[in-house]
Amino acid sequence: MSNAIYLALGTSAMILMMMTIIVFVYLFQRKLAAKAKAYLEIEKLMQQQELQSAYALIQGQEHERQRIAAELHDNIGGLLATLKIYSDLSLEKSQMDEVQRLNQKMNTISENLSQEVRKLSHQLDTKALSGFGLKLAIEHLSEAINDSGKLSVNAVIDVQRPINETISLNLYRIVQELFTNTLKHAMATQSRIEISLIDHEVTLIYEDNGKGFDSEKPGLTGMGQKNIQSRVNLLGGKLTVDSSARGTTYIIEITSRDE
Amino acid sequence: MHSFRDIVFTISSISDVSEIVPLTVWLIFGSKKTPYLQLGIFFIVCFFVKLYTLVTADLHENNMPAYHLLALLEVAAVYIFYCQLLYGKVFKWGVFLLVILHVGNALFFQKIWTFNSLTWTLDMLFIITLGLIYFYRIYKDEDDYTPLRGRPDFIITVGWLVYAAGSLFTYLMGSEILSGYAEGFFKNGWFFQTVSNILKDIIISYGFWLTNKK
Numbered sequence: 001m002s003n004a005i006y007l008a009l010g011t012s013a014m015i016l017m018m019m020t021i022i023v024f025v026y027l028f029q030r031k032l033a034a035k036a037k038a039y040l041e042i043e044k045l046m047q048q049q050e051l052q053s054a055y056a057l058i059q060g061q062e063h064e065r066q067r068i069a070a071e072l073h074d075n076i077g078g079l080l081a082t083l084k085i086y087s088d089l090s091l092e093k094s095q096m097d098e099v100q101r102l103n104q105k106m107n108t109i110s111e112n113l114s115q116e117v118r119k120l121s122h123q124l125d126t127k128a129l130s131g132f133g134l135k136l137a138i139e140h141l142s143e144a145i146n147d148s149g150k151l152s153v154n155a156v157i158d159v160q161r162p163i164n165e166t167i168s169l170n171l172y173r174i175v176q177e178l179f180t181n182t183l184k185h186a187m188a189t190q191s192r193i194e195i196s197l198i199d200h201e202v203t204l205i206y207e208d209n210g211k212g213f214d215s216e217k218p219g220l221t222g223m224g225q226k227n228i229q230s231r232v233n234l235l236g237g238k239l240t241v242d243s244s245a246r247g248t249t250y251i252i253e254i255t256s257r258d259e
Numbered sequence: 260m261h262s263f264r265d266i267v268f269t270i271s272s273i274s275d276v277s278e279i280v281p282l283t284v285w286l287i288f289g290s291k292k293t294p295y296l297q298l299g300i301f302f303i304v305c306f307f308v309k310l311y312t313l314v315t316a317d318l319h320e321n322n323m324p325a326y327h328l329l330a331l332l333e334v335a336a337v338y339i340f341y342c343q344l345l346y347g348k349v350f351k352w353g354v355f356l357l358v359i360l361h362v363g364n365a366l367f368f369q370k371i372w373t374f375n376s377l378t379w380t381l382d383m384l385f386i387i388t389l390g391l392i393y394f395y396r397i398y399k400d401e402d403d404y405t406p407l408r409g410r411p412d413f414i415i416t417v418g419w420l421v422y423a424a425g426s427l428f429t430y431l432m433g434s435e436i437l438s439g440y441a442e443g444f445f446k447n448g449w450f451f452q453t454v455s456n457i458l459k460d461i462i463i464s465y466g467f468w469l470t471n472k473k
Contacts, residue, residue: 010428010451017424021417024394035404
């Protein structure tokens, strides 16, 4: 074989390998870019959802304020005005049985007034932020994820009484983290979230049908997983994770002491 | 004025001692954990074997048995490296098959005192296959999104692939090259092997340096 052929073959072999490496680098970078774009979309969705939740919360508070103002004006204000009329009449009357009749009326109105104030106070207490906030926020989050078309979410929130605000906030963050994990890594099509409050026990069950991960393998647990664990620890709860190639299930059990 | 033969001879000599670069980088900066430990040890052994071949060549002694040994050590080191990298364990039967192949070639095909171009060629094909399997695995891995510049394994693989591609043709034509007259030997394909070996050592040195930053 001539030197020229040796040279051509040797050079071609090296150029071919260089090209293979370059093509691989290009494909890999393209894959990274696509993943980064998907991450960005998910982050944006989560951020948008957080803003929407905050807005919904503010809107809820606003509605509640309006309702209290209307209640004070229409009901308690009306009763107070009637009380004032009877009081003025009582001061003008000189006949004893007339005064007594008016006093009787004022007594009844005072009792009604007292009942109305108690009722309003009770309603305010049960409609505290932590009570309707968590349910509403998680329902909104699930709805937004459903609307995004990336994941089908089924949310069942059975919380009849208000939950401690710290627990509510941490549970919401955990749920956000769980959704983020599913969207980013699990490649799942469906997920289900269930939150229940029985006696003092808050239970969160989250499932997805993604590819799962090896929960026993150290190093695989990323930042999201660590965040969930640290929030559960903070609340003094228990986290159980079961993952297989058919999906992942998280069970979080927390005792709510001061509702 | 230096002839092409002188240039190739100089590059060839540099190539023979260039293992000192990855060896030094590994000793000073490189990770001493699996799978880099085995690769680092290979470079130590390789350096001394090549030094021996250089000295014996200068003394005009037949040093072909050293090349038989070197071929086996190299392919086994690369095989062990990728086994640990891809599967976390070494399949011993693979090492056994490589030993059988090299010993069989030395006993029955290309005798111990001749150049083992056949096993070198197969080794290069095997290294290219391992490198491409590694590429495929990291491309398909949906859990690890570390950029390529932060992956010492990727850099090391590039080093091995460049070396194997550059050497494949040389070894493929090895018998013809070595059977030719001396002038022919230095004027043709051997040049690619020496250059790709130097490139490999430089690239793997960078890979070893990165292992500390991983």
